[in-house]
Amino acid sequence: MDVKTVPTFKTAFENEVFQGLTAFPKFLSSKWFYDEQGDKLFQEIMKLPEYYPTRKEYAILEQLDVHAFEVDEEGFDLIELGAGDGFKTKVLLKKLREANIPFSYKPIDISQNALDGLSADLKNRFPKLDVEPLQGRYFTVLDELSKYSQRKKVILMLGSNLGNLPHPKAIEFLRQLGDTLNPQDLIFMGFDLKKDPAVILPAYNDSQGVTAAFNKNVLHRINRELKANFEVDHFRHVPLYDPETGTCKSFLMATQEMDVRIESLDLEVHFYKWETIHTEISQKYEHSVIKWLCSEAGLHPKTYFTDEEDYFADYILTKT
Numbered sequence: 001m002d003v004k005t006v007p008t009f010k011t012a013f014e015n016e017v018f019q020g021l022t023a024f025p026k027f028l029s030s031k032w033f034y035d036e037q038g039d040k041l042f043q044e045i046m047k048l049p050e051y052y053p054t055r056k057e058y059a060i061l062e063q064l065d066v067h068a069f070e071v072d073e074e075g076f077d078l079i080e081l082g083a084g085d086g087f088k089t090k091v092l093l094k095k096l097r098e099a100n101i102p103f104s105y106k107p108i109d110i111s112q113n114a115l116d117g118l119s120a121d122l123k124n125r126f127p128k129l130d131v132e133p134l135q136g137r138y139f140t141v142l143d144e145l146s147k148y149s150q151r152k153k154v155i156l157m158l159g160s161n162l163g164n165l166p167h168p169k170a171i172e173f174l175r176q177l178g179d180t181l182n183p184q185d186l187i188f189m190g191f192d193l194k195k196d197p198a199v200i201l202p203a204y205n206d207s208q209g210v211t212a213a214f215n216k217n218v219l220h221r222i223n224r225e226l227k228a229n230f231e232v233d234h235f236r237h238v239p240l241y242d243p244e245t246g247t248c249k250s251f252l253m254a255t256q257e258m259d260v261r262i263e264s265l266d267l268e269v270h271f272y273k274w275e276t277i278h279t280e281i282s283q284k285y286e287h288s289v290i291k292w293l294c295s296e297a298g299l300h301p302k303t304y305f306t307d308e309e310d311y312f313a314d315y316i317l318t319k320t
């Protein structure tokens with residue numbers, strides 16, 4: 001019998017690629033989309049005509065009265081999870097500066113490249129703003145947030161990033177986030193709402209093929225960082241939307257049978273023709289589901305703001 005030992009991994013990326021590509025069915029987490037190339041592609045996605053979430057949330061933030069954060073002259077710490085390039089956050093930062101509300105800004109992201117770009121841009125735009133970036137994954141940086149207990153904190157999570165987690169994980173995440181809150185703190189979180197599937201699906205399947213390139217970038221990344229030989233052209237980007245559950249899923253589908261060698265993991269991966277790797281979920285919500293997630297996590301949905309078409313909602317959540 002050929003017994004293979006599980007290798008020791010130097011990074012979380014190595015570990016998760018091994019776990020995901022030796023599982024059945026195969027999967028990879030969407031958090032690995034975001035390297036330098038992935039960050040660039042996501043910035044292109046945000047500008048696509050089909051990609052409504054950025055435009056809709058931008059419109060909500062443009063209308064928002066920042067006094068909704070209930071801050072006083074003592075000021076507060078604004079902590080953003082999965083900040084990316086901060087395109088929409090800058091609307092808020094500008095408003096807070098104009099309202100003379102003292103605050104510090106702590107963007108957190110798994111992508112160091114995104115944080116470097118954002119910090120450089122903020123230095124130019126708001127030279128006096130106190131910016132303290134932190135690189136890390138959501139679940140691993142939660143402890144860090146507990147240290148922010150001197151003054152009020154507002155935790156920002158825009159772009160419906162929570163929707164990348166299936167409901168049980170989202171509840172666990174919200175509960176842990178709630179554990180870091182003091183009574184005066186709040187969470188400001190984006191949720192993409194259920195709507196016409198004819199609007200949702202093209203947002204993940206644009207006519208220019210940018211989303212396909214974004215999805216496939218994870219294979220290029222494995223090739224680059226883990227010395228693999230994926231023939232990326234032999235995979236197809238396949239997005240699906242289930243209007244009953246509100247779950248949009250993206251897959252990479254092998255269009256022919258093949259073997260792939262991942263040198264750094266000492267691993268051969270076999271693909272059958274039409275076999276898939278599940279790479280992303282983007283959950284769409286009903287208000288009742290948001291309420292349920294919050295109650296399961298011990299959070300109170302205090303109020304929400306939406307756009308004219310009810311495509312997207314930003315909620316203020318507090319501790320119950």
Ligand SMILES: C[S@@+](CC[C@H](N)C(=O)[O-])C[C@H]1O[C@@H](n2cnc3c(N)ncnc32)[C@H](O)[C@@H]1O
Pocket residue numbers: 030031034042081082083084085086087088108109110111114136137138139157158159160161
């Ligand atoms: C869909 S983009 C949204 C960016 C921004 N919040 C917006 O609304 O435009 C997701 C961002 O979250 C980061 N991210 C994804 N998964 C993450 C994780 N598990 N931990 C930390 N950051 C993560 C990515 O690097 C990316 O910058």
